Amino acid sequence: MPVARTASVALLGLTGSIVEVEADLSAQLPGVVIIGLPDAALGEARDRVRSAASNAGCPLPSRRLTVNLSPAALPKHGSGFDLAIAIACLAAAGELSTESVARVVHLGELGLDGRLRPIDGILPAVLAAVRAGHDLVMVPSANAEEASLVPGARVVGVASLLDAAIWHGGAFEPRVSDPVPGQSPVEDAPEPTGDLAEVAGNSDAVEAMLVAASGGHHVSMLGPPGAGKTMLASRLPGLLPDLDADEALEVASIHSLAGRRPGGQLSFRPPYEAPHHTATAAAIVGGGSRLIRPGAAARATHGVLFLDEAPEFPRAVLDVLRQPIESGTISIHRANAVATFPARFQLVLAANPCPCGNSGTAECTCAPIVQRRYLARLSGPLLDRVDLQLRVPRVTVAAMRMTDGGGVSTAQGRVMVSAARAAAAERLRGTPWRTNAEMPGPWLRGAGRLHPGSRATTTLDRLLERGGITMRGYDRILKVAWTLADLAGTAAPNAEHVGRAMFFKTGVAT
Amino acid sequence: MAHNTELGRHGEQLAAEHLEARGMSVIERNWRCRLGEIDLVARDGEAVVFVEVKTRSGHGYGHPFEAITPPKLARMRRLAIAWCEQSGAHPTRIRIDAIAVTLPRDAPADIEHLEGVS
Numbered sequence: 066m067p068v069a070r071t072a073s074v075a076l077l078g079l080t081g082s083i084v085e086v087e088a089d090l091s092a093q094l095p096g097v098v099i100i101g102l103p104d105a106a107l108g109e110a111r112d113r114v115r116s117a118a119s120n121a122g123c124p125l126p127s128r129r130l131t132v133n134l135s136p137a138a139l140p141k142h143g144s145g146f147d148l149a150i151a152i153a154c155l156a157a158a159g160e161l162s163t164e165s166v167a168r169v170v171h172l173g174e175l176g177l178d179g180r181l182r183p184i185d186g187i188l189p190a191v192l193a194a195v196r197a198g199h200d201l202v203m204v205p206s207a208n209a210e211e212a213s214l215v216p217g218a219r220v221v222g223v224a225s226l227l228d229a230a231i232w233h234g235g236a237f238e239p240r241v242s243d244p245v246p247g248q249s250p251v252e253d254a255p256e257p258t259g260d261l262a263e264v265a266g267n268s269d270a271v272e273a274m275l276v277a278a279s280g281g282h283h284v285s286m287l288g289p290p291g292a293g294k295t296m297l298a299s300r301l302p303g304l305l306p307d308l309d310a311d312e313a314l315e316v317a318s319i320h321s322l323a324g325r326r327p328g329g330q331l332s333f334r335p336p337y338e339a340p341h342h343t344a345t346a347a348a349i350v351g352g353g354s355r356l357i358r359p360g361a362a363a364r365a366t367h368g369v370l371f372l373d374e375a376p377e378f379p380r381a382v383l384d385v386l387r388q389p390i391e392s393g394t395i396s397i398h399r400a401n402a403v404a405t406f407p408a409r410f411q412l413v414l415a416a417n418p419c420p421c422g423n424s425g426t427a428e429c430t431c432a433p434i435v436q437r438r439y440l441a442r443l444s445g446p447l448l449d450r451v452d453l454q455l456r457v458p459r460v461t462v463a464a465m466r467m468t469d470g471g472g473v474s475t476a477q478g479r480v481m482v483s484a485a486r487a488a489a490a491e492r493l494r495g496t497p498w499r500t501n502a503e504m505p506g507p508w509l510r511g512a513g514r515l516h517p518g519s520r521a522t523t524t525l526d527r528l529l530e531r532g533g534i535t536m537r538g539y540d541r542i543l544k545v546a547w548t549l550a551d552l553a554g555t556a557a558p559n560a561e562h563v564g565r566a567m568f569f570k571t572g573v574a575t
Numbered sequence: 576m577a578h579n580t581e582l583g584r585h586g587e588q589l590a591a592e593h594l595e596a597r598g599m600s601v602i603e604r605n606w607r608c609r610l611g612e613i614d615l616v617a618r619d620g621e622a623v624v625f626v627e628v629k630t631r632s633g634h635g636y637g638h639p640f641e642a643i644t645p646p647k648l649a650r651m652r653r654l655a656i657a658w659c660e661q662s663g664a665h666p667t668r669i670r671i672d673a674i675a676v677t678l679p680r681d682a683p684a685d686i687e688h689l690e691g692v693s
Contacts, residue, residue, distance in 0.1 A: 092689055092690070093689065093692060094640050094641075094643050094648075094673060094689065094692050095638060095640050095641050127638035127640050127641065127675075128640075
C-alpha cells in the first residue's frame, strides 16, 4: 500500500481542526518531503522523524516519502505532528495496518531517540478531535492524563514511536523505554489565599465584593496605599461559585495552551490572574506570530483579572481590554489567520488616588494637576464599563473595632453569592445571559421589563434629568440594584437598593 | 581504501550483470572525463541509461542510496551531456538510474535498482 492516511489536529488559538496526514512511498532516492503549509518547526520533522524511526528500531524505507498535510491552506505549526507523520510513513511502507492507522488521531513530538515528548495544548486538541468524531486518540504518555480529561475520548498513551508502531500491528521487537516525564502539573495558579473575614473595617468594600461576585460586575477601587485594595481583590475569586464542567474544561484548555499543563484533574475554581503593571499589550491579550498563545485576559476567563496600580499600566494596554469586556472574546489577527480566545473575565482595577498615594491628607505632595492626570490615565470608555467604582478609605480605629471578628467569611459569602446568582439565573431563564452584569441596558428597560418602577428610581431619574449620569450609567446602576435585591432576597429592587447602587457607581466620581 | 575500491569494482560488476539480465546492453564502464566518472552506460531500447552504482558492505553508515545526493545527481546530468557530445551518439532518450549494491560478508548480495532518479 503505497499511500497511507492518518489524522492529527492543528490548533489555531483554542480552535482545533482535524488535519489529514497522508504519506506516499515512491521509487525514488531516499528523502522525506513535507508539503501542505508547514512552518519551520514542522518542516524540521523531516529530519526528526527519520532519525527517530531508525533509533527507535522501526526504520523508514530508503525511498522517497512524500507527506501531505491537508487541508493544505490551513497553516500548521509546531512539532505536534511528528507522531502522525512517522506513523503515516511506516504505514505507507507497509509495516503497519493502514486501517488501524486511519482511525486514530495522533499527537506528539518525537525525540531523536524515538521517544515521545509531551506537547502543549493537548487538551484543546483532543477536545477538537472528539468534537470532529475521532474519539480514539494516541498521545505521548506524559500527556495521557491530561487528554483523559476530555469526556468521550478514548486515550492511548505511548512512550515511544516503537510502542505506537507495535500498537498498530507492526512486527517489531519490543523494547522497554523510559517515558519522557511530563513537567509536574502546575499547582493551581497562585490560588489567592485568605478569608474575607480577615478584612478589617471597610464594610462597604466587603459588600461591594459580594455584589461584584453575585452579579459578575467589574470593580474599580480607589484608595491610599495600605487601605486593603489588594487584599479585597484577592478575596473575590474565593467568593465566586465553582465552575461548571464546560467552563472548567475551557479554562484548563487555555492553560494547557499557555504551557501550564493541568494534571489529571480538572480544577473547578475560577482562575485569578494578576499581571504586573509592566505587562505589554501582547502579554495581556495574547500573541505570538505562529503559535498564538493566550494572554492574561484569556487565562482569566471565567475568573478574575486583577490590575493592581491600574494607572501605572500603559494606556494602550488598558484599552485593549475594551474589546474583551464588551464581547467576552479576544481576537488576535495575524497575516494568515485570526485566533479567538474566550475572555469572559471579571475585571478588578485598583488605583491610588494620586502618584504619592496620600491624596486628601496633609501628607500629599502632588499638585492638583498631577493628581488629575494620574487618574485620567484610566480612560473614560474603560471606566464606563466598570459597574462598581469604590473608594476604599484607610481603616479607622472605630471601624476596625466595629467589625472585629464579625465580618462575613469567604464560605458564608460564597453561599450568599450562590443564592443571589441562582435568583438572577432564574429571572434570566430563556435569555442568553446568566448574570446581571451581562444584561444589555435596552433589554433591561424594554423587553426584559426589569425596570423596578419610578417610585424606586426617583432619585436616579432626577440625577439623569440633571445630566449627572449618562444613559449607560443609568443602566449600570439598575443592574447593580438588581444584584443588591438578589443578595437581599427581595423580588425587585426598592429605593434603598437603587440608592446603594448609585453610591457604588458614583463613589469614585470626583 | 584498497578494500573499498575492490568492493566498488565488485559492486559495479554485479550491477552490470544485473542490467544485462534485464535486457540492457552495457556500452561503457567507468567512463571518465575532466568532469568526473560515470560508472556504467547502458542501452535500454532507444534510451541511453547512465547508471550510478553505490556499493556498501552494510547499512551501518546508512543505505547506499542515501549517499546519492542532489549535487551528485547534478554532476551526473552534466556527465551525461558530456558523454553524448564526446561519443557522437544522439540518443532519442536518456535516463539516469541508481543501483545500490549491498555486499554483506556472510549473506548473498542485495541489488536495488531505481530508474529515472533525476
